[in-house]
Amino acid sequence: MGAGTYPLQPRPSLVGTSLARVARVYAEFVRVGFVNTLAYRLRYYTGIVTYFIYVSVYYFIWKAIYADSASIQGFDFGQMLTYISVGWIIRSFYFNNIDQDIAYAVMEGKLAMDLIKPVNPQFMYIAQALGESLFRLGMLTVPTAVVLLLVYPIRKPASALHFTGFFASVLLSFFIVAAINFAVGTFAIRLQSILGLLRAKYFLLELFSGLLIPISFFPRIFVDIFAVLPFEYISYVPVLIYLGKLSGWGIARALTLQVFWILVLFALGDAMWRWSSRKITIQGG
Amino acid sequence: MKRHLRLFLLYFAQYAKVRMAYKADFFIAVISSMTATVLGFGFVLVLFSKIPRLQDWSFYEVLFLYGFSLVPLGFFNVISWNLYEFGDVYIIQGRFDRILLRPVHTLFQILFEKFRLESLQEVLTGTVVIAVCVQRLRLAWHGADYLWFALMVACGAVIYVSVFLILTAVSFWFEDRVGIVPPVFNMLTFGRYPLTIYNVFIQFMLSWIIPFAFASFYPTTHFLRRESFESLFHLVPVVAASFFVLALIVWERGVRNYSSTGS
Amino acid sequence: MIGAHAANCAQWAGYSMSPIVLVENLTKEFRTFRRREGVWGALQNLFVREYLTVRAVDGVSLSIEPGEMVGYIGANGAGKSTTIKMLTGILVPTSGKLVANGFVPYRDRRHYTRHIGVVFGQRTQLWWDIAVIESFKLLKEIYSIPEANYRQRLGVFSEILGLNDYLHTPVRKLSLGERMRCDLAASLLHNPPLLFLDEPTIGLDVVAKDHIREFLKEVNRTERTTVMLTTHDLSDIEELCRRILIIDKGKILFDGDLQEMKKRLAKFNQVKFFLKDRAQVARLPLIATDGISCERVDELTYLMRFEREQHSSAEVIRTLVNTLAVRDILVEEEPIEDIVKRIYLSGEVA
Structure with missing residues (x-):
């Protein structure tokens, strides 16, 4: 937007911004995120192999576990294999590094630049991450899914309805993860070194999202606690839909709760950004 | 040698001083690090609430394996900080130029310019976990065990350093912000399960390609008196030394490539 | 190329005075790739790359006598920084001969670095989070500077550059001018006979520039430190250097006396x-x-x-x-x- 610097041209009015204009601005960030993936090209060269190794390792761990029991917590081995595989496949789509990006922006002193842009920083970061995720969907998620389907006896989705619900649910997972990462990333503004926190968050999401083990395997008390937290809506719930363990109203309820959590987390991220960015404006970053 | 030791201590003292200047920050880092350590074991904990054994390994044996892997990993984590940021900070932003302008070996500067002090927590936690398991499993350690333990921890740390140096060196050829360190780092956890549950390919990979099994599983079998891996256990120092030499060669080549492309 | 420097001629004629930097026919080629634009371009970039070879430095020859201060100028991308990087041992030349202070920089890099000081105006060589004085102490160990020499030089530098006010401040809190003064001091603590400066006054105010120029003159006078500096600010060169080198598209366009150049080329x-x-x-x-x-x-x-x-x-x-x-x-x-x-x-x- 080079206009506005030259007095002869009318200034773009920020007050009269229409919804379409806002959408166009964020669509641009999505595009930038998509194009910017060159900076991470090694990830695409190695990604499929990495994910294949992950799933294989968990395949053998679960095989050893199922050696002397046919069903645990209502999962037979075939379901468990599907649970793990689908979990990792969708992870290759929904994950992002917004938290790390913010941390680096802080370290490099570039965060002040985010403050002067006339956009909502949370939506800007999330829009860019979405562009990256869409890129990954084609370059990593789909190829990984194909490879895994060829090698392992992964089950088909329970029904067309379930697959549709699953698809919607995964898209919502992306926004939950993105909002969590944004909120965690804002800590970087206040902390000297955030990397320890990011590692803790990594393990926390891996475990509490149900990526490694279904939530129903946890002791009762944890199951109850997780029910009122957003984490299980990242991986556990979408995969349950895929497996057909939720149906009809269950799917509708799950999707509604996902949307609810996205809204709550957006509000949280916004509040935290305000709280943290005060530090930049007061202390000069 | 003496100069390098002095330099190391000075680097360490400087960095510690910086970290201690922000006490609250350091405290959060330690808490986060401990949380990560506990959560890292969460999968096994949850699993054992539903099953009594993993293959023929009891809970405390698996816990021992986890505890043992933590100790060399903790030492490695303390000095590996710059390896994470290497592609971004040193290559893309060009800070490696500065490293080349100093009369100290490049690796020395990369490894010792920054320390993840909070990871010493892992060393401590690992040691405590091992002590508990030794007692629970009635392993009755004698003098030789302590010596082997020290040696195995050192070898484990060298193996981790070597593997990740090789992976970090890839940044010299491929400009990439994150590189391939993070996905392999996450594979560390695979060395924390009994190797025998895997098929031949994964066993081979964890032994000879990314030799994490030599840093955790093979040493553990010795301490748990599982005699079937004794010969591989004795190979641990050889594997550590070989990978270290390999890492040095790859690193030097990477530096040479950097000097000719100036990327 | 005309206007070859007098000392330059002396060298080729075989006079006894030997140059501290001798460069013959130095060339550096880079392979870069073309980034395609747009969404489809991003996909292509991932798999197929189109490479092209760029000759950043193209057959450069020059020689510098001990104690000289030489200004090295050129537009952006002319090959200045690449030359400096080869002279400091960071980059290996594609071809050509290069000897500095008796070393071949890229081959003897680690020994050679003890004999040079380098300042990049855009980037600090100090540790970001620690106090300036602590950075200096680290450098003292890194370069094995004897205690007495260290104290003496630090004292002199602090006085001329006025460092005392912020020796105990972390580098990240310094202004650009303060940081540059510290960087200069840091690059000279080990008393190198050769000093390379890449844009040392970029972004500085008049007072800071003046400070730095006076300091460089002083060091050059008392220690006979040979200085080679690149800059965009020609007043730096007029203040400091008798000799000027102009590079463009990798080739030296002019090498000679600044006043002579003015006399001959002022139109x-x-x-x-x-x-x-x-x-x-x-x-x-x-x-x-x-x-x-x-x-x-x-x-x-x-x-x-x-x-x-x-x-x-x-x-x-x-x-x-x-x-x-x-x-x-x-x-x-x-x-x-x-x-x-x-x-x-x-x-x-x-």
């Missing part, structure tokens, strides 16, 4: 004059004729430019005072920036 003279009153402005077109240009500096100040070969200053001034009511007149040489700009544009010196 224009300029006369600045101050009008008595505003009424005179309307009459200005009367003097701007026959290859004499006249431009406005401010309301009453104007600048005439003319080729030296075409007009003499005396004649121009005579016409001026006869035509207009003028309060004051200044005759100026063509600014060095303009000369250099012309050299860049034409790509040749003669």
